[in-house]
Amino acid sequence: MPLREWHSEEYGSHSGEVVATVAGHEVIDCTICGFKHVVPLPSAEKLQSFYEDEFYQNEKENYLSEADEDFTWKQVEMKLRFNVAGQMLKSGGQSLLDIGSGPGDFMAVGQQLGWQCLGVEPSKVACEHTLNRGLKAINGFFDTELAQQLDTFDFIHMSEVLEHVPDPAHLLGTAVELLKPGGVLCVSVPNDFNPLQAQVVEGASRDPWWVVPDHHLNYFDFDSLETLIGNSGLVCQRRLTNFPMELFLLMGQDYTTDPTLGRKLHGWRKSMDIQLANNQETQAALYESLANAGFGRLAIVFATKPMQ
Numbered sequence: 001m002p003l004r005e006w007h008s009e010e011y012g013s014h015s016g017e018v019v020a021t022v023a024g025h026e027v028i029d030c031t032i033c034g035f036k037h038v039v040p041l042p043s044a045e046k047l048q049s050f051y052e053d054e055f056y057q058n059e060k061e062n063y064l065s066e067a068d069e070d071f072t073w074k075q076v077e078m079k080l081r082f083n084v085a086g087q088m089l090k091s092g093g094q095s096l097l098d099i100g101s102g103p104g105d106f107m108a109v110g111q112q113l114g115w116q117c118l119g120v121e122p123s124k125v126a127c128e129h130t131l132n133r134g135l136k137a138i139n140g141f142f143d144t145e146l147a148q149q150l151d152t153f154d155f156i157h158m159s160e161v162l163e164h165v166p167d168p169a170h171l172l173g174t175a176v177e178l179l180k181p182g183g184v185l186c187v188s189v190p191n192d193f194n195p196l197q198a199q200v201v202e203g204a205s206r207d208p209w210w211v212v213p214d215h216h217l218n219y220f221d222f223d224s225l226e227t228l229i230g231n232s233g234l235v236c237q238r239r240l241t242n243f244p245m246e247l248f249l250l251m252g253q254d255y256t257t258d259p260t261l262g263r264k265l266h267g268w269r270k271s272m273d274i275q276l277a278n279n280q281e282t283q284a285a286l287y288e289s290l291a292n293a294g295f296g297r298l299a300i301v302f303a304t305k306p307m308q
């Protein structure tokens with residue numbers, strides 16, 4: 001694997017082995033950042049217009065309608081996250097900040113469970129959808145300026161956010177400042193370059209389909225995510241994941257090139273999760289054991305802020 005060094009005025013120095021090349025973009029295992037990311041990183045200006053105006057309109061055209069269709073299933077995973085966070089919470093309250101709240105699903109579940117929820121979401125369309133559901137959200141990017149206007153929170157949730165931003169350590173640090181001592185952070189990102197994906201790529205001599213450099217700048221696994229969270233001053237407590245979709249590929253079901261098959265297989269795993277929801281202990285034990293072995297489609301990490 002060739003070594004790549006990259007430096008920019010905006011993002012500083014980066015260096016590491018090239019682990020994938022897709023559509024002219026290289027992904028390096030950056031020894032400076034401690035996780036894999038694309039080089040060169042796009043400018044902040046370009047990213048801002050993409051997430052404010054285009055992401056949910058163009059890139060995720062069906063997302064809002066599919067999100068409604070999937071809500072019953074999503075509630076299962078989300079309730080588990082609230083349950084796990086509740087078990088480790090020591091800050092005394094029930095306020096939630098959802099960074100990158102999308103259409104507001106996580107907050108909708110939180111509200112049912114008695115949490116006071118606030119979202120931050122750059123997409124105007126997704127934010128409008130949230131407000132129409134009677135939930136609170138600020139339309140904008142979560143940055144230092146916005147954070148200064150906010151209160152502190154007992155629980156901060158960030159689902160599928162850190163893979164999209166050019167400086168995840170900075171974003172995480174800003175979020176941690178808003179977390180109360182004894183509060184809980186839950187971060188969820190795709191679990192990429194995982195052992196099952198590696199097996200599919202090796203077995204079928206194919207490109208790494210999960211590398212989507214226009215959307216995903218960073219590629220984490222459980223270890224690199226926990227290192228990043230640990231560096232922000234929090235203590236990592238527990239890992240969870242969701243269904244390892246790569247198992248379908250190893251069964252010869254290539255959903256990556258066939259959206260109809262993708263929805264069908266997605267339906268199967270939804271059925272499984274909905275049935276498991278009747279016994280949350282079994283559901284948590286299954287996904288926690290997969291996560292601890294590095295498997296599963298998402299890397300979900302729960303961490304707490306020391307009481308000082």
Ligand SMILES: [Zn+2]
Nearest residue numbers: 014030032033
């Ligand atoms: Zn780097």
